[in-house]
Amino acid sequence: MRRRSSLPVTFLVPTLAILLVLSMVPTLYAIVIALQNRELSMTGYSWVWFSNFADLFLDRRFLNAVWVSVKWEIVTVVATMAVAIGLGVLMFEAASPRLRNFYCLLFIIPVLLPRVSAAFVWKFAYHPLYGIATYPYRLVTGGLIFDPLSKPATALFAVASVDVWQWGLFFAVIVLKLLETLPPQPIEAARLDHAKRWQIHAYVTLPMLKAPLISLMFVKMIESLRSFDLIYVMTRGGPGVATETLDMYAFSQGFIESGKVSYASAMAVLMMIATVITFTMLWKRVQA
Amino acid sequence: MKTYRLAASLGAAFVLTASVSTAALAQAPVCPAPVKVLAQPRDGLTLLEDSKDEFKKLSGASFQIDYLNENDRRAKSRADASTVGNYNVYYVDEANVALFASSGWIAPLTDYYPAEYDFADFDPGRQKVATYDGKVWFAPLTGGGDLMVYRKDVLEAAGIQPPKTLEELVADVAKLNDPDKGMYGIALRGARGSGANVWRWMPFFKAYGGKWFDGDKPAFNSDAAVKATETYLKLFKDSAPGTQTGSWDESTGAFLSGQVAILVESTPLSGMAVDPKTSQVVGKVGFLPPPSPLPGGGYGHGLAIGTKANADDASKKCAGLFIAWATSKENEKRRLDAHQFGELNRTSILSSKEFADIYGADLGKALADTGKVTAVNFWQDPRWPDLGDRWGIILEELVTGTRTDVKGGLNELEAYANELVKKK
Numbered sequence: 088m089r090r091r092s093s094l095p096v097t098f099l100v101p102t103l104a105i106l107l108v109l110s111m112v113p114t115l116y117a118i119v120i121a122l123q124n125r126e127l128s129m130t131g132y133s134w135v136w137f138s139n140f141a142d143l144f145l146d147r148r149f150l151n152a153v154w155v156s157v158k159w160e161i162v163t164v165v166a167t168m169a170v171a172i173g174l175g176v177l178m179f180e181a182a183s184p185r186l187r188n189f190y191c192l193l194f195i196i197p198v199l200l201p202r203v204s205a206a207f208v209w210k211f212a213y214h215p216l217y218g219i220a221t222y223p224y225r226l227v228t229g230g231l232i233f234d235p236l237s238k239p240a241t242a243l244f245a246v247a248s249v250d251v252w253q254w255g256l257f258f259a260v261i262v263l264k265l266l267e268t269l270p271p272q273p274i275e276a277a278r279l280d281h282a283k284r285w286q287i288h289a290y291v292t293l294p295m296l297k298a299p300l301i302s303l304m305f306v307k308m309i310e311s312l313r314s315f316d317l318i319y320v321m322t323r324g325g326p327g328v329a330t331e332t333l334d335m336y337a338f339s340q341g342f343i344e345s346g347k348v349s350y351a352s353a354m355a356v357l358m359m360i361a362t363v364i365t366f367t368m369l370w371k372r373v374q375a
Numbered sequence: 376m377k378t379y380r381l382a383a384s385l386g387a388a389f390v391l392t393a394s395v396s397t398a399a400l401a402q403a404p405v406c407p408a409p410v411k412v413l414a415q416p417r418d419g420l421t422l423l424e425d426s427k428d429e430f431k432k433l434s435g436a437s438f439q440i441d442y443l444n445e446n447d448r449r450a451k452s453r454a455d456a457s458t459v460g461n462y463n464v465y466y467v468d469e470a471n472v473a474l475f476a477s478s479g480w481i482a483p484l485t486d487y488y489p490a491e492y493d494f495a496d497f498d499p500g501r502q503k504v505a506t507y508d509g510k511v512w513f514a515p516l517t518g519g520g521d522l523m524v525y526r527k528d529v530l531e532a533a534g535i536q537p538p539k540t541l542e543e544l545v546a547d548v549a550k551l552n553d554p555d556k557g558m559y560g561i562a563l564r565g566a567r568g569s570g571a572n573v574w575r576w577m578p579f580f581k582a583y584g585g586k587w588f589d590g591d592k593p594a595f596n597s598d599a600a601v602k603a604t605e606t607y608l609k610l611f612k613d614s615a616p617g618t619q620t621g622s623w624d625e626s627t628g629a630f631l632s633g634q635v636a637i638l639v640e641s642t643p644l645s646g647m648a649v650d651p652k653t654s655q656v657v658g659k660v661g662f663l664p665p666p667s668p669l670p671g672g673g674y675g676h677g678l679a680i681g682t683k684a685n686a687d688d689a690s691k692k693c694a695g696l697f698i699a700w701a702t703s704k705e706n707e708k709r710r711l712d713a714h715q716f717g718e719l720n721r722t723s724i725l726s727s728k729e730f731a732d733i734y735g736a737d738l739g740k741a742l743a744d745t746g747k748v749t750a751v752n753f754w755q756d757p758r759w760p761d762l763g764d765r766w767g768i769i770l771e772e773l774v775t776g777t778r779t780d781v782k783g784g785l786n787e788l789e790a791y792a793n794e795l796v797k798k799k
Contacts, residue, residue, distance in 0.1 A: 127457040128478045128757060148768075215616035216634070232554065237565070237619040239777045323446070325567060325620050326775030328768065342450040344764040346457070 121353040127346030139353035151328050152336040159332055162247045163311045170255030175262025176288050194256035206320035209249045239329040246321050265296050301373050333358050404435020406693035412440040414466035415448040419710045419718030434696055456480035460683020463694045467513050468676040469504045470569050474757040476507045481679040483510040487695025492703050496721045504675035513677035514702040515720040519642035520671030520749030527661045529636045537663055544666045551636035552613035560613030562626035562635045565774040569763025571622040572770045577752035578669040579603035587754040593792040596785045604781045639665045646716020662741035664748055671749035758795045765791050
C-alpha cells in the first residue's frame with residue numbers, strides 16, 4: 088500500500104490559514120459594520136440591520152455610481168482588449184523581430200508607472216490651456232478650449248483612456264508573445280488556401296488563443312474594479328458625479344464627506360456580492 | 376600641601392559633576408520620540424524642516440511631517456484621529472475644528488502651549504477662528520480673509536475702474552472676458568468641497584442675506600441661495616478654463632500666469648502676486664477689499680494636539696511644545712525673510728517695518744480694510760463639513776452642467792440637512 092505523503096498538507100494548511108484570516112476577517116467585519124450605524128464622529132452605535140441597504144436604493148448618487156461602474160467596466164475592458172489585440176496583431180504582422188522587442192519594451196513602460204503618477208501626468212496632459220493632449224485641438228481650432236475632464240460627456244472616456252494606455256499596451260505585448268508561440272502550420276495552411284491576413288487572424292490565430300484571451304479579459308475585469316486611485320486623482324468622481332464609481336462613492340461616504348463607515352460598508356458588501364455573482368456566471372458561461 | 380590641593384580638586388569636580396547632573400535632570404527631554412505631524416503642503420512647514428536640529432536641541436527629539444493635499448489631508452486626518460491615532464499633531468482648519476474638538480480628537484491647545492511663546496501675539500481674527508466652544512484648539516499657520524486682486528494694466532486698457540459693488544463686478548467681468556486674447560474675466564472655484572467651491576460661493580450667499588440655520592431649522596433654502604447660485608453660475612461663464620473642476624491652485628494659477636483680469640480670493644494670493652518667483656504679473660496687480668456687499672471668507676489653518684497618539688500629559692506637552700516652536704516669533708521671522716506672505720500670523724510681524732519694506736503700503740492698507748469686512752460665512756458646527764461637502768457636489772454638478780435645477784439642488788440639500796439635524 089502506498090503511503091500518503093504529509094508534504095502537501097504541511098505546505099497548504101499554513102498558507103490557506105493565512106489567506107483565510109486575511110480575506111475572511113475584513114469581509115466578516117465589513118458585513119457586521121454594514122448592519123450597524125457607525126459613524127467616525129460618533130462613539131456609540133446600534134444595530135440597524137438592513138436599513139443601510141434599503142437607504143442605498145433610495146440614494147440617487149448610489150444608483151448613479153452603479154451605472155457609472157458598469158459603464159467604466161464595459162469601456163475599459165472592451166477598449167483594452169481591442170487595443171491589445173489590434174496592436175498585438177499589427178506588431179506580429181508588420182514588425183521585424185528586432186523591432187518587436189523594441190515595441191515590447193516601449194509598451195511595458197506605462198504599466199510600470201504607479202497609477203497615481205500616471206494619473207497626475209495625464210491630468211496635466213489634459214489641461215485645457217497647457218496640456219499636450221489638448222494641444223492638437225487648440226492648434227486645429229485656432230485656440231479654442233477643450234477641457235475633457237470637466238465635461239460630463241467626455242470625462243469618463245478621458246480617464247478610461249489612461250487606463251487603456253496602461254493596460255492595453257501591456258496586454259498587446261502579451262498578445263504578441265501568445266501569437267509567437269502558436270504552431271506555424273495552421274497559419275501556413277490558411278495562406279496556401281489564399282486566406283487574407285485579417286481572415287487568418289479572425290478565423291485561425293485568435294480562435295486558437297481563445298482561452299488565454301478570455302483569461303486576460305477576466306484579469307482586466309478584476310483590475311478595472313480597482314480604479315479608485317486613477318479616478319480619485321483625475322476627477323474625484325466629477326464633474327458632478329459623472330465619474331463617481333462605487334468604490335469612489337463608498338470612500339467619499341466613509342472618509343471624505345460624512346464619515347458614515349457603516350453606509351460605506353453596506354456599499355462594499357453589495358459590490359462584493361454583485362462581483363461574485365457576475366464573475367461566477369461569466370466563468371460558468373465561458374467554461375460551457 | 377599636595378594632598379590638600381588634590382582634595383580640593385576632587386571636591387570641586389564632585390560639586391561640578393553634581394550640578395551638571397542636577398541641571399541635566401531638571402532639563403530632561405520634553406519629547407521622548409519624534410513628533411509625527413499630518414499636514415498639507417505649506418511653504419512655512421517646508422522651511423521649518425530646515426530647523427529640525429533646533430527643535431531636537433530644544434525638546435530632545437526631532438519631528439516628521441507627512442503631507443497630503445487639502446481634501447486628502449482632511450479625509451486622512453479624520454480617519455486617523457477617529458481610529459488608530461498615528462499622529463501627535465494634526466493640521467486642522469476652520470471647517471473641521473468644530474468636528475475634531477467636539478469629537479475629542481484634539482486637546483485644548485492653550486493648556487499645553489508654553490506661556491513664553493506668547494499666544495496672544497497672534498492676529499485676533501485668527502485666534503477667533505481657532506476658538507470653538509470657548510476654547511482655543513489650534514495655533515495658526517495661515518489665515519485671513521478675502522481680497523479683490525486685479526490687473527491694473529488690463530482694467531486701465533479697457534477704461535474700467537476697479538469694481539466697488541457686486542453689480543459692477545458682474546458687469547466688469549463680462550466686459551473684460553476676452554478668450555481670443557487669452558484673457559478671462561474671473562477665476563472661480565468649481566471643484567467640490569466645503570473648502571473649495573462652497574467656500575467661494577458663500578460670500579455671494581451672505582451678500583444676498585443668506586443664513587444657514589434658524590436654530591435647528593435649515594434656513595438656507597431661500598431666494599438668497601438661489602440668487603447667489605445664479606450669480607456664481609453667471610460669473611463662471613467667464614471663468615478661466617480648468618477652474619470648472621479646479622480649486623485654489625487652478626484659479627490662482629490662472630491669475631498668476633497672466634490670464635485673469637479680476638478675482639476675489641483668500642489673502643495669501645496677494646503675497647504670491649507680488650513675488651517674482653511665483654508670479655508673472657508682478658507690478659501689474661492692484662488690491663482692494665471684495666466689492667460690497669461681499670463679505671470676506673474668514674479662515675484659519677493651524678496645528679492642533681491629537682489626543683489618541685498623546686494619551687498622557689507628557690506627550691501632550693511635547694506636542695504643545697512642537698506647535699509653539701513651529702509657530703514661534705523666531706520661525707515666523709524666518710518665513711518673513713523667505714517672503715512667505717501667506718504664512719504670517721503674528722501681529723508683531725505683520726506690523727513690523729520689515730513687513731512694510733517687503734510688501735509695500737498698498738497691500739498693508741488693503742489688508743487692513745478687508746479685515747473690516749471679513750466674516751465667518753460657514754455654519755460653525757461639527758456637521759458643517761458633511762453639509763458643506765454635500766452642497767459642494769451639487770454646486771459642482773450645476774457648474775459643470777450635469778444638473779440645471781438650482782432650486783431642486785437646494786431642496787435636496789435641505790432634505791439632507793433635516794436628516795443631519797435629526798441625528799444630533
